[in-house]
């Protein structure tokens with residue numbers, strides 16, 4: 555059976571270069587289920603963003619979540635993809651009823667930017683920002699790494715209705731390296747096609763691309779769709795609206811109703827619940843709610 559819904563890390567043993575491969579199927583189908591995708595091209599953007607955020611989250615050691623947000627003034631208003639340290643993914647799309655552009659830059663329009671946030675349990679959130687000045691997400695991320703980490707990094711991202719997949723290579727920080735090694739590995743990786751990414755297992759693909767290289771491949775790590783929304787988190791958000799706003803809503807209807815935009819879960823707060831959350835607010839950051 556085809557290897558999918560997993561991440562594989564690998565290392566070029568004779569060069570200071572690491573890599574990752576991801577192919578999503580069930581997790582991709584589940585993640586997009588609650589989204590309104592107005593065209594196949596918009597769907598592709600969400601799939602690529604989810605594959606990318608799994609690859610990027612695997613490059614750092616942390617407990618928490620990495621969130622990639624793309625925003626602009628175009629017909630595609632926002633794209634959000636999130637992966638936790640244990641590879642739970644979720645994503646959302648906001649757009650006009652029709653999106654004409656064929657690539658990310660055209661869809662996201664003027665003043666587009668990508669914000670990458672790392673929410674760690676043990677430290678303050680870290681945020682990096684880059685302008686959308688390339689047509690595709692993979693190009694935007696190449697610029698991001700050149701600016702923020704100064705490490706040679708390349709991603710290849712692919713998505714269709716059934717699969718979202720990506721390949722990642724990056725030079726290791728602080729190692730002596732010969733420039734031509736990177737260029738050769740990059741040129742070999744650059745021949746990868748969507749068909750290969752969607753149909754081949756990682757071993758087969760690595761053999762096809764890099765058969766003359768010594769590659770160490772690590773064990774598969776499974777990826778699944780799982781939203782980490784909770785009654786507590788929604789209560790925190792409502793608390794931040796303030797008493798006047800909440801009482802205003804309750805003067806017009808019986809309950810405050812909030813639907814999670816990632817997974818469609820419905821949260822309901824009646825007058826008693828609202829009074830309770832206003833008088834007994836939860837701490838703003840609640841580590842226990844990140845873990846499940």
Ligand SMILES: [Zn+2]
Nearest residue numbers: 781783814817
């Ligand atoms: Zn949710």
